[in-house]
Amino acid sequence: MTVLNVRDFGAVGDGSTDDTAAIQDALDAAGDGDEVYVPATEDAYLVTGSAAIVSVGPSMDNVRLYGDGEGSRIKYGGGNGGRNVFLVSVDPRGDGLDGFVMEHLTLDGGREHVEGDPNVAAAVQVRSPDAEAEGAVDISIRNVRGTNCYGNGIDVRSAGTTVTDCTADDNRQHGFGMHTAGDPFQDPPVRFERCLAYGNGFGGGYYGIDLSAGKAVAEDCVIRDNEGAGATKCSDGAERIVYRRCRLENNAGLSFQNTSGRDATVVFDRIVAAGNGGCMRLTENGVYRIPADSELVVADNGPDVRGGLFLTDESVLEAEDATLWVNGQTDGPGVRPSSDGPASRVGTYYHADNEDGALSSDRNISFGTVANDLKTDIDDVPTADQVGAWTDTETDTSDGDETTDDGADDSPFEAWTPRWDADADDWGVVAGDEYEGGHALRYDHDGTDAARRAISWDAVGTPSDVEVVDKVRVPSFETDGDLGYHARVHLRSSSDGGEERGYWIELEDAEDAFRLAKYSADGMATLARFGSPAEDTFFYRRFRAEGERLRVKAWEATEPEPDAWDVDLTDSDHADGWVGLGSFDPGAFQTDVLGVATGGETVRLETEDSSDDETTTTTDPEVVSLEAREVTPDAATLAGDLRDLGGADEVRVRFELRAAGAAAWTTVGGEALTSPAEFTHTASGLDAETAYEFRALADGPDASVTGEPVSFATLAEPVENGGPAVDRFDVTDSSGRKWTRFDVDWAVTDADGDLDAVVSTLERNGRTVAAESTAVSGDAASYTHVLRVRGAVDAVRLCVNDTSNATATREHEV
Structure with a gap:
């Protein structure tokens, strides 16, 4: 495996240099198993042209295109001459594309630079496959943000594609789009998992997520605050569309609709549709299912005279063993059954506070139970802060109409969990007289690839102040290539949107030293090197984190523990997290002793007591x-x-x-x-x-x-807190016919470097009617808040505070 850094091919990332050729050259140089790395930059990697700007073709099997997260930004800079724009084009045509991964990138469609009115202008488009590619398409898009596009954020046209933990926002057309009807194969269906779509569709009749045609699954997704025609839809050519644990919230237009999709099957499994401009519109001759023991919650939508749930044409609702909740509907009933199709059936229907009652009629529909009761949410449906790029949220995937087995086992052995790139097979128990107690834990990865592998000791939890002592041996050091990084012990470790986080120490033969290092949002950093490890030799390591203070010592197991620490420093990147073991090298190591103390306590090593039955020896303490x-x-x-x-x-x-x-x-x-x-x-x-x-x-x-x-x-005498300041407060009125919308572009600073939070609000008669907040830190921050509400407002307010709760406020009268 080779890592190809786009900067080594000439990319600059300054927002003005054209980096198109450099990025493409790096991709073209990648072979099977290689990785193309786009480092974070202060500005962006500018790309230009038309059609496939950055092209990923069938020759790039098992290639990974990745960055550092939000700071690895590729932005479109113009030059399309009115033609289509695919910022990144992923093309499985020909022999297919197997094992391609794109992750941890921001793709900015640069719609301000798009010329003319192209039909397609997406941050990512996965192209349609050829017939011979069937069974050879496995494309993963993870932790990618598609934003500011003239067209769609992420557009998928090939089965075998999975989009996970991605965000699509501020795109003129759909946030996420899918269309595989007419392709030579449909399985496995396109999957959108833990994705967030918001602020899209302001160019007209578009949606947060458009599952137009073919087969698709949207699971644990949040679709909120989108303009245009509504939250989500399917259309002509839709075969089977599954929504599972999805939240459709505060979108203009309809909650859901099927636009001319004959013979479609649509599954709603634990769905919340709340605060949208219109109904869930079930049309054509589609079969709409709520699985057994599942539920659909429709709350506070409208105004829409069609009600909360509208059955029309020849549609059928199959929910005989499920529960339907509709409440708070404006200008309509809870359910309006107007279908001429076969009879629909609902097991239990709860209703409350619908302006035109529970039901407009009983036309071709029956209910097992109808009762007055109120529900507005479902516990295991995620919220916007739990999904999208660079979040770390686990959701319940049990029950429902379909199940997904990704091969992962949350508890492969008692009290331990594999982390990062590890699995349970990487660890086992070995016996021997040289081990205390006769056994040791052994790590040994079955393969040659170096990777960040770890296990957490779950019984310890995720402590802040913690000390670990381990006794460890590396039988044989590896020194070839990127190897030689062995036997890690981890503190305050976690994942953030798929990125590893935490502190660790290791035995590093490459530099003949123990190493203290960390994974953070800025990448991997070495904090200290010390000591002289040796292979096939047991060492003790004491690793302590207390507040911002980190201390480490290591000594050969046959020697007494030294009083002094080898390393004593401060670092504030990580406050808490799991404790565990790991390695980057695939080679073996053995852990004979592992002790953990929390809350400022110390791990005490057991020592042999040499005494006999008749004599007690007194020594110095x-x-x-x-x-x-x-x-x-x-x-x-x-x-x-x-x-x-x-x-x-x-x-x-x-x-x-x-x-x-x-x-x-x-x-x-x-x-x-x-x-x-x-x-x-x-x-x-x-x-x-x-x-x-x-x-x-x-x-x-x-x-x-x-x-x-x-x-x-001792510390210096405290100085008076200077407090934060608002350096930019630009308010843009983007209101439409149905929504009052203001875009608040702000920048704040604090001389003391202790920024805490920024809150934008819309005010009416002295009362807050909409709010958006962002956690900030350091001495400067900037962002844009998008706030929407139905009805008039008379002021837009911005407030920033620091950790000492000093504040600064700006207000714009409307």
């Missing part, structure tokens, strides 16, 4: 200086650890403290301990911004023993 905690400008809490009483029944412990460089120590604190334990003392009256050192002491029978000195520095 063992004491270790730990750290200074809760440091302020004038105080600090000193900490020590009495690890062994040396055979005594009671040991007195205390601390000695001095300013750095001073000749004499001052004794502070003191208490008697009857068992090994940590002990502390808060020293007050210290000088601000001053270096100190302290050591822990324990009184033995013959002499006092001391731990190694530990240094710390």
